[in-house]
Each structure stands twice: as C-alpha cells, then as structure tokens.
Amino acid sequence: MAQDWFIELLKGMGRLLLHPVFYYSFIIAGVLGVSRVKRERKNFTVRAEDAYFELRQLFPLGLLVGLVISIVIIAAGIAIPFAAIVLVASATLLLSLITRVRLLTPAFTVGAAFFALIFLSGRQIDLPLAGDLFSSLDEKIYPSIAILLALLTIGEGFLILRNGKKGTSPKLKKSKRGQTVGVHEIKRLWVVPAFMLVPGSVLTLPFEWWPVFALGDNTYSLILVPFAIGLHQQVQGMLPKEAVQQLGSRVVGLGIQITLIAAAGYWYPIASIAAVAIAMVGREALTLMQRMQEESRPFYFSKKNHGVMILGILPESPADKMALGVGELVTKVNGTNVHDEHTFYEALSRNRAHCKLEVLDTNGQIRFVQRALYEGDHHELGILFVQDEKKWDSAVV
Template sequence: MWQDWLFEFLKGFGKLFLHPLFYVSFLLAAYLGVSRVKMERKEFTIRAKNAFYELRQLLPMGIIIGLCMSVLSIGLVLVVPMELIIYTGAFTILLGLLGKTRLLSPAYTLGLGLLATMASLYMGWDFFLFSKGAIGEDTYIFPTAVAVLGLLLAAEGLLMEKNGSKGTSPRLKKSSRGQSIGIHLSERVWLVPMFLFLPKGILSIPIEGWPAFTVGDETYSFIFVPFLLGFRQAVQGMHPTPAIKAVGRKVFWLGILIAFSAAAAYFIPLAAIGSILVAIICREWITASQKAKEKNKAFYFTKKNNGIMILGVVPESPADKMDLKVGEVITKVNSISVHDEIQLYRALQKNSAHCKIEVLDINGEVRFAQRALYEGDYHKLGILMIQDDKARDDAAV
C-alpha cells in the first residue's frame, strides 16, 4: 500500500515540471524586476533593488505555504478535476502575459477556472485535452474546489502581509497642483505549489465523508499543481507597510470565509457558484476600497519643511548600513539643518570622515544614526528623495 502512495507522490511531484505555468512564472517575475529597475533609473538615475529581487521572492514563502496547504489537502482529501487545473492555468498564463498582475489573485484565476469547469460539465463540452467524462455527473467535487479557492485566497493574504510590504518600489508623480510627490508600488508574483487529488488512479482511501465525494468508492492519483498568485498595490496616502498589511489581512479572512463556505456547497451544489461570485466580488471590493481610501488621504511622501523625506534606500549603501528607513525625515546632518539635496551635500562635506544624522522616525520620534565615511560615501549616501523637476536627474544622493 505504502509503495503505491510513494509512487503516486513522486509521479505527482514530477508533473509540476510539466506544467507550463511553472516556467511562465519565472519569466513574469524576471519581467517585473527589469521593468521596475528601468522605471526607477528613469526617475532617480539609480535603482532601489536589483532586477533579481522579484525572482528571489517568487519561491521561498510560496513553497512553505504550499507545503502547509498540501498537508491540509491530503488530510482532507481535496479532489479536483483535471479540467479545473487546465482552465485555471490557461487563465493565469493569459492574464500574466497581458501584464495584469493584479488579476492573478486566485479569486479571478481559480474562480474563472471553476466557472469554466462547471460550464464544461453542464454544456457537455468535449475537448481534445480532456473529456467531459472525467468529472461525471457528481457535482460534489465542486465543494472541494471551493475549499481550495479559499485556501489559496488565504495564502494570498498571508503573502501580501508578510512579503508584499517588503521591497516596495519608490516612484514620483505630479499632484493635481503640479507638485512632485512620492508613491510606493508593490508588484509581486508568488509561486505556490500544492498537492491535490485527481479522480481516477490507483489510490483508495477507506474513509467516507466531507470534503471528498464518496471517498470510499473512488480511486485517486496525486498531482503537484503550481498556482501563480499575483498582487499589485500603489500607496500614496500612508506608509506602504501598514497599508499593504491591512489589505493582506482582509484578503486572508476572505479566504477563510470562502473555505468554510465549501461546507454549504456540499449540501447545496448551487452554493458553490455563490461562493465563487462572493470571492470575485469581495476581492474586487477590497481593491476598490483601498484605492478610494488612498484618494481621500493627504499625500504621505511630500517635500517637508522640517527636513528631507526618505522615499527610498539603496541596499548595501551607507544609508542602509545606518539603518535609515523609508518614511523617515532627515532633519540634521553633522548638526546642520538640511532641507534639500544641496544642503545635504554641504553638511556631509563638513566632516569627510564621519557622518551623524538626526532623523524623525515614522512615529515622529527623534533618533540618531552615525557611521564612518569612506572615500565616495558622501557622494552616494544611498537615499532616494523627492526632487523638483530641475533636480530630478540628481535625485539619488
């Protein structure tokens, strides 16, 4: 018995590398990194993080969350039809190639995949890649798919909260009054591989009950499915970290709600459609409400009368090593008050061997940062700031 499980487990794992989405995800992450660097160089003449940053974020947390969800999937015997995997992958690749990162939420990709799968069952579609007979007439398979949708939405929320607020990209834009302001953009994709059961196979599970349909009378096989989760959020009315984390928490609890709604779909099959529509509408509402909230707030990253607002910090730069943070305001350098780039240069040159900076942190409290300076450090401190148009070419200090 255990040999069968091991064989199916290894075979299901190998199917991960046959899925085109596995390779498309790397291309999309690389594209996001290159596009971000080009935009940052255009506006600041220097990039905040290198072009490989998005690629490095693609797998680590996604694999951990995917393995945790796989334990739940195997324990709960979450069975999905092959049609769902194919449709979801097709929608994901299409939206990804169109550059619609925001729409790579499972609410849209898996939700649309579920609706298309239901249509293929009830319309009797027969395709060259799969047959309508793969599902049969038992609609109890759809509650398990709704449970998977809820789990992936919860995973999206966790990834947004824990990872989406890191490494946001600073940008410059014009306010309605023509003033230069700063915003932060987080655009990320995560690959979340997850073990699921497919109908028809050599595995049998002698347990009957929810969430699998007639478990005791069926046979199954494993498949390791790569789900690509995407996210895009621009923040201008508050610090990006709490703003993105707040949206992430809302998405997480939406996922939990959808996962529990699978129980209702088990008893009332049409409730599965309702759960899908709720997931899509609520996910869109979360995005729309965040945008409306941003518009009603005053700009967070603006030129300050009491100092220089830090819009970005270049990794491994002197500013990074002094632990200067995005959103902090530099008020004094070497005991000299500074309000713009020229004053900052002059203050740094006052002491070419040492730098002492007074800053107001994001809570408005004063703190000091200092370190020894080496040749060239004063010229490239590693701070991205808001500049007037005439000074934008030298915005990277």
C-alpha cells in the first residue's frame, strides 16, 4: 500500500507539467520583475532587486504551503472534481488578463470556479480531451471546494506574512499637494502546488496511461495542481514590513473563519455558499480597508528638515552591510548635519575612505554606524532617498 502511494505521488508530480498555470505563472512573474525594474530605474536611475527577483519567489515557500494543504486534503479524504480544477485554471488565466495581480487570490479564482460549477452543474458540455465534466456532478463536492478555498486563503496569509515583506520596492509619487514623496509597493506572485484527490476515473478517458487507485469503494486519481496566489499592496503611511504583517494576519484570520463556516457545509449545504461568498467579499474588504487606512495617514517617506529619510537600500551595498534600514533617518554624516540628498553627498565626499553616520532608527533611538569605504565598493553607499525625479544629481548616495 505504501509503495502504491509513493508511486502515485511521483506520477502526480509529473502531471504538474500538464497544467497551463504552471507555465503561465513564469510569464506573469517575469513581467512583474521587468516592469518593476523599469520603474525603479526611472525613479532612481538604478534598480533595487534584479528582474529575476519575482521569479525566485514563485515556488520556495509555496512548496511548503502546498505540502501542508496536500496532507490535509489527502488525510481528510477531501475530493475535488476535475471540473473544479479546470474552472480554477480558467479563472486564473482570465483574471490575469486584467493585469491586476491582486485578483489572483484563492477568494476570486476558486470562488469564481465554485459559482461557475453551480451554474454549469447538470449541463452536458463536452470539453476537448476531458469530455463531459458537469452533467453528473454530486452536490457533496461544494463543501469540499469551500474547504479548499479556506485552506488556500490561510496559505495566502502565511505567504504574505513570511515573504511579502521581502524585497518591497521603493517608489516615488506626487502627493495631492504636488510634493514628491516615497511609497513602497509589493507586487508578488506565488505558486502553491498541492495534491488533489480527483474522484472517479474521468482522467483515464483521454489518457489511457493515467492511473487510478482505490480508497474503500471509491476510485481516485491523484494530480498535483498549481494554484497561483497574487499580492499587490502599496504602503505610504507606515513601515512596509509592519503593513505587510498586518495584512497577512488579517488574511489568515479570514481563512480561519471561512474554514469554520465551510466545515458546516457538510451538514448544511447553504453554509458552503455562505463561506465562499464571505471569502470573496471579505478579501476585497481587506484590500479596501488597507487602502483607506493608508490614504488617511500622512506620508511616512517624505522630506524632513532634520535629516534624510531612507526610502530603500540596494542589496549588497555598503549601506546594506552597515545594517541601515528602510524608514531610518540619517541626521549627520561625518559630523555634519544633513537635511537633503545634496548635503548628504557633500558631507560624504569630504572623506572618501571612511564614513560615520548618526541615525535615528524607527524606534526613535539614536545610533552611530561607520564603515571604511574601499575601492570596488558599490558606487557611494547604495541608499535611495526621497528626491525629485530627474534631478541634476544622483538619486543614489
């Protein structure tokens, strides 16, 4: 029995390569990386992370989330019909065409598939390679799909908490008063591959080599399905790390609430519909709440009279090695008070071999950092400041 399961798991992994979302996610992540680099170069003449950063975030943490979801799905015997998998993939591809990555969340992709199944159930529709998937659907599938949505929403919150704060992108924009201010933008796409138990032998119809196995009196196919999860958040009134943590915690809380409601769907079918509807409305409400809260706060990254605010740090630069952080305020350079990027540069140029900075950290505490500057170091320090676009001097110091 254990050997059969192991063989099925290996075959299920191979089936991942048949799923279009697996390939499409690389395209979306690549587009996100290229567009971010172009915008950062426009604002600062340099980019923070390279264009492959978003591609590197696609799978590592998503594999862990997918493993946990797979264990829960298989251990609980939660069967997901192949029709739902097809519709989730279709919803993912269609929503991605709107070019808003935030719509690629389980609440919308799985939620749209859920209500599409209700509409298509009982209809005879022949699909290429798959045949008729909707005419013989059982009502028992709806609580299972609602549970899957809840698990993916909890996984989404975990991804935001653990990975969303990594590599947030600095950005310049104009305030309502016409002043140049800084914000941080997070555009991220994750892929969560999770094993799904597909009831029946529907997958063997177009593919004779597609194996099935039995659990009790029922037969199942095992398939590794990639679920795309997107995030788009713009932070202007607080530290990006704190804003991302706040959103992640709220999404996890929403996922837990959906799980409790969806579980009741096995006894009360209407609860499954309620759970999915709450997921879709609740996830959009969290986005709107975050946006309204940000707009009500003053800009965190704006020009200060008593120092220069650090908007971003270039990776592997001297500033990065000096452990300078986003949101900190540099008040003195080599003993000289600084109030903008130009005075910072002048004070730094007085000693090209060594720099000493007085920094006001995000807790309001003063600390001193210093470092010798060597030939071959990143040009200047690698700090991104809030400054006017296309200014005569460099945006990176």
